[in-house]
Amino acid sequence: MAAPYRGIRCETHLPDRLALRMLVQAFRPELMDRLVDEAERKERRSRLLPARVMMYFTLAMWLFETSSYEEVLAKLTGGLPEFFEEAGDLASAAAITRARRRLGVEPLKALCGHLAASAEPEASPADGGTARAAGRVLAFESVALEAPDTPANRVAFGAPDGDCRHLNVWLTSLTDCRTRVVVASAIASGADHGAESLLVRCPPGLIGAGTLVVGDEETIPSNLWHALAEAGADQVWQLGEHAQLPAARGLPDGSYLSAPVGGHRGTGPRRETVVRVVPWNGTGRPGARRAEEGGRRDRLVTSILDDDAVPADVIAARYARAGAGRAGVRQFTGQLDGQRVFLRSKSPELVQQEIYALLCTYHAVRNLVSPNYADVRLYE
Structure with a gap:
């Protein structure tokens, strides 16, 4: 036509x-x-x-x-x-x-909120809302989107790096790993700031005891790690090869406890925080990936320290089932036009409008571009 x-x-x-x-x-x-x-x-x-x-x-x-x-x-x-x-x-x-x-931005932002609310499980007053958090698996993602380098965008999002004519605007999100619905999101000038804003904007009762948060990041935002821990959520992260995770004590299942050195720019769990490191081979089983296989990330970092209650193979299986790194918006943007996603908007309000529209469009196609995990039991 x-x-x-x-x-x-x-x-x-x-x-x-x-x-x-x-x-x-x-x-x-x-x-x-x-x-x-x-x-x-x-x-x-x-x-x-x-x-x-x-x-x-x-x-x-x-x-x-x-x-x-x-x-x-x-x-x-x-x-x-x-x-x-x-x-x-x-x-x-x-x-x-x-x-x-x-x-403006408000109707598209409201549409994102409508989509997130429509995916929420019902919580009864008797349980204090804990039914929303129990057994839920959420994937944390951060995606850099390149906006035009205009004076207004510079004020809102900061100057670009080097000679680049575009500046990065970061979209951080939490995606429900069963439904692939983005349940919380934030737009910020940096990934760390986005993670902090994301926690503030999370709906009440979204994260709590029984929630598992997974992620695939170069470093873990420190404020995010500790806020999730304080809320009682479990965490499993796949980290970049440069994360410093010295072994403090080995465990019988092949994992070990570590007091990690914080990542670059001060991100990651603080030095006094004890975490558990599980060797990872990219499958549902623990074990380091061989260098000749092209493995870049070979460790999972988790807040679950009890190896008797949750062995390393269970940690690896839960992470694999959650599909972190291929769960939501990051995979969608990677299929648009390579790994760099360009925004058109020259003003901060329209940048936000465009990003909320991205989230809504992802929702419309999520079951086509992402695996369907609706029938997978993420907790045994």
Whole structure:
């Protein structure tokens, strides 16, 4: 189907139309209208680019990330004319940017919150909300997204490194390993700051005794480790090869206790914190990966110190089942266009809008790009 748009013959092929219909199925128009109304972003007069159209446009930007604004809108209106007949066909890129500003960030942020809430298990007053945390496995992820180097973005997110024309904006998230739903997220100028903001924004009762948090990071944010420990959550992390984890005492199952030296930039558990290190071969069984196999990370670090109650092979199996590193947003962004993900937005508010749209688009396709672990028992 060809959609004429400002002189552009933009072909909306069957895969494009199917992808767009997937968005509409995941996010019904009535839901979009309600979130726009609650955020008080409903247009007050008839416009070529009403708020509902712009909600779907921000999502479609991630489906067609290499297309221009005009081409994305052409595919949207051409692929689903019955849903977007009110959208005009003469909007320029500048007009689309103005419409994005009118929409703002709150409706997309509210949509992320709606998705997270819809995945929450019910908690009864009798258990004090502990049912939400017990047995839950969450994957921590941090993803660097490159935003345009504009004065406004520099103020909000810091200067870029070296001669790079883009600056990094960090998205940190916690993803439920069963449903692959992002249950908490934060946007910050650095991964460490993002982890700190993430903890503040976590819904009450999300993390507690019986929760297992897994991660695959170069270093563990120290504030995150200790906050999770204080909440009673167990942790299993796969660390980078440069993490200093000297052995303090060996254990019969092949793991050992360590008082680690903090990672670079002061991250990682503090020196006085005792952790347990499990050799890891990239499978569900413990054991160091041989150098000739190309292994870069060969250790799991956990807060579970009792080797009698939870042996090393159980630690390795739980981590493998959780699928950390291939659980959610990081895998999705890695499939977009290589390992570098570029944002289009030149202002901090639209950067945030674009990132929340990324999270929502991931939700729509998560079962297609990530393994389904719904029937896997992560705890024996």
